[in-house]
Amino acid sequence: MQQESPQTAEHTPSSRDSRQASPAVDEDDVSAKITRKSHRKSRAGCKNCKTRRIKCDETKPYCANCKRRQVQCIYLNSPYSTSHDPSPQQDTPQDPNLLPISEIELTHYWTTTTSYSLSTRPAGALSWQALTMTVGLSHPHLLHLIFAFTALHLASCRPSQRDSYTAKSNKHYDIALSLLTPALANLNPNNCDAVLLSVQLVCFIHWARGPLPGEYLAFANTNNNPDSSTAAKSEWLLMFRGIRTTLESLDRGSFQKTHEPATRAKGLPLPLSSLNEPTGYETQLSSLREHVEFISDPIDRDDNIKAVDILVEMYDNRYTGKDAEYHVVFGWLYRMSDSFLARLERKDAVPLVLFAHFVVLIWDLERFWYMKGWTWHVMGGIWGALGDEDRAWVKWCMASVGWIEP
Template structure:
């Protein structure tokens, strides 16, 4: 291409970079610098007329603007295009490593291959490798009592994730949230990355739930468990109180718990990692997480029982629902604090016993909590005292007091006297006149407003709860 007087024409030759023109001057041949053109950018960037960096599954512009990016559904770049193989992504100091996250054919069963194909190809950056390394090496991230339990948590769980990528994404999200606690200067970025992996993992888990079978049931179970842990780890969120919310809809965290329950009740075989899976013997003789409180609950529970009977005597359905929940909660307190356990829970860790109450409450009580009926809320306030023990784990910190503030704000003034004992136990004040809480909510760079709704609709067993 030759430039003459602002006009260009082809000289038909590439032999010389310059040549004299008719006026004795010289022309200069200009070569356009090669660059990669792409029409694969997401629709949001196209509408905003912004350059899309095409980082899958969510481009940087959509992460920054908190938009749903449709790039994840775009065709994957050609394998031969080296420019697509390595590129930079936000917050990564070096290049990003692109991985299809597919189980090697020589080791994968047809079930695990189908499971792996249920989510789009994903990009794992070097920072994601940091998340995986942190999950596998940090001694404080898991919930195991013993060294064997932690080893199972940190070795066996990633193995399941390698066979079922949706589970791996939720593991990475959980690890990123733990790192966010340890590195305040990176907190917002790490929470955004956790949100990205959380979204991908939930999408894949939802797809797997629609085709639940013995080959993926264990991975789906673990994914639902990590999804619930992540929802707690994002921190207490304005208007969300674990089992109810300000909006009167089903609480997000309950959605994940129902997912676990639906898998367990589906009749499809599943297994959870045990010490024997790694050739070790469980040893709980030296637990690292011990009970921190020993509340005197006998008299408060007697008072609560009398209140339930007095308030709901005229309504058989209500009194049956509330008394069942009360007896189950009383049994859980006895199991945790008095060592009075039934044979099924004889060797269970206290965290399992605490979550068991939430798992076993009836659909009717869950609905009454959703409606914020006063007796249901008062029972739940007493559960907050038990849930306080879970603050031994980093991902539940702040939730018990957050729950109690939520209950308090939704009770009439005349009913607040019935949560005096929980208020005293959680040291929220000398009287029930506790102040309205200023929640420690998740930063604005990741929102979970509708997280889990599609997940719940895919559960194979109704709306158990």
């Protein structure tokens, strides 16, 4: 090792000598360093905000960002937590001997209340109540969707605890989707009933979360590029069409009849006094058929006429007491061709006008907690997507549901 030359040692003061020569300056430096350290960056944000690299307000049990995005908010234990973190006992693992009270509550409410809101028929309600839970015990994705849907029901019934129940719903929904995705990829006779029920519940959960800006069930206005030739996709329609995909991917004999919508038993007619029958729907639909036949492009005419004819069938089922199930009206969307639904997603005029007449049938469904607010929301989206000339053909629809243009 080379030794420092005497000349250098003599004429170059060491850092130690410098500190001794100017103690006042050193004290200020030390104080400044201590002050800077006391403003250490917090690392107690939630997992989602860390992943997205955005500022987290660290509100618990869910931060503002996760609440706005309606996703599960997860806080990880961190050795760098600040003094604002919760007390240690909050991060202590729960006693394994404690009962899962939250899941017990959701199971009880599903069995006694929520399942009965899914059908107007006692037999249909009992099917959702017991058979669905039985299938769910063997297929956890269905069980978690039951919990997610029930938590949203509790959130609507108990406004003071809405945020807590919504967070529980989001947690179970995220878990369910992670389990349902591989099941869909491996659809077979052993899991098809559970998958079919899960896909149906996903649609119900989407309704129960309430209307979202730009989402109108069968079309959307969420495309960030207005000049794009690609139509914005409706998340709900994608999930709803998953029901048909599930049914068509296997032979019908693979499904139990209690779980297959197309083979569901019919019940007693609905009392007409309980229905909001639109005035003169027969005359309106007859005029609509003539209009559609006249203005449709030749390539789309048969598809459009078929859509009107099925609408007439759905109106007759509802208002002449032929079918006791409110949700049967969604058979209209279920039976539409892929090309018709693609034109609806593109917001072509004729499919939009026909969709507005379908929305009138949803009006009666607003008696169910999970459908509240959807009729006016969707009607407003249709009105905004139509031109002035075509809007004349949805005036009857607007009057039937009591929606007034803005």
